[in-house]
Amino acid sequence: IDTVDGQGRVVAARKRSGGRTPLTRERILRAAIEFADVNGIQALSMRKLADQLGFEVMSLYNHVINKADILSGVVDLVMVDVQPPGDMPWRAAVHGLIGEAHRALEQHPWLTRLWYTTGSGPARLRYMETLLEILRTGGGFSAELTSHGFRAINRHLLGFAAEELEVQVDDDDLAVAGFLEQISEGRYPRLVEQANHRIANLADNRDFFIGLDLILDGLEQAGAREATPGQDRG
Numbered sequence: 001i002d003t004v005d006g007q008g009r010v011v012a013a014r015k016r017s018g019g020r021t022p023l024t025r026e027r028i029l030r031a032a033i034e035f036a037d038v039n040g041i042q043a044l045s046m047r048k049l050a051d052q053l054g055f056e057v058m059s060l061y062n063h064v065i066n067k068a069d070i071l072s073g074v075v076d077l078v079m080v081d082v083q084p085p086g087d088m089p090w091r092a093a094v095h096g097l098i099g100e101a102h103r104a105l106e107q108h109p110w111l112t113r114l115w116y117t118t119g120s121g122p123a124r125l126r127y128m129e130t131l132l133e134i135l136r137t138g139g140g141f142s143a144e145l146t147s148h149g150f151r152a153i154n155r156h157l158l159g160f161a162a163e164e165l166e167v168q169v170d171d172d173d174l175a176v177a178g179f180l181e182q183i184s185e186g187r188y189p190r191l192v193e194q195a196n197h198r199i200a201n202l203a204d205n206r207d208f209f210i211g212l213d214l215i216l217d218g219l220e221q222a223g224a225r226e227a228t229p230g231q232d233r234g
Helices: 006-017 025-039 046-053 067-079 090-107 109-113 122-138 143-166 169-182 189-200 206-227
Strands: none
Touching: 025 046, 025 067, 046 067, 067 090, 067 109, 067 122, 090 109, 090 122, 090 143, 090 206, 109 143, 122 143, 143 206
């Protein structure tokens, strides 16, 4: 239709759409996740995202504010799958919640780059509230210990994921092997022992949960000291 009146322009636009699935905010965010999984989050741009969806860039702005809105949105959409655990002992609840978060970060490793640089949506706020509630009520920790535990657990979660992102398993194997070639077993026996252990346990999630348990053990010990103030803290 070559008419130039308002009705003609509407019909032409519909024809150009070719019956495509209409854009929604969730569809845009899911496309951004797919793009980041393949190309990395740093390569994402509004134009590339629009091209992937088959729309003009301006069409995206009917559903998202800007790129920053997309970045905070994709973090929250990934965190939707990190569901609060059911009724269980506090340590098992922490394992369940943080285990799900760890799997989400493994599937979308670029998320670690956005955690502290984007706004928090409902799903991420729910995750944080759940972890705090588990520690405060389930674990019975003071507000101070809950705060320390919350930060330590999240740093372990994000730090572990960041290390996995920077050093992939195959590269890690080569890096450790190369490190072994540079050191003498006679002079650095513990470093050699640790490097060999690392090679033998690559891609083993036990490391993640052992580290988490060390944090939880420390929280329990600190909680016991708070309950008996006269106990020697040395």
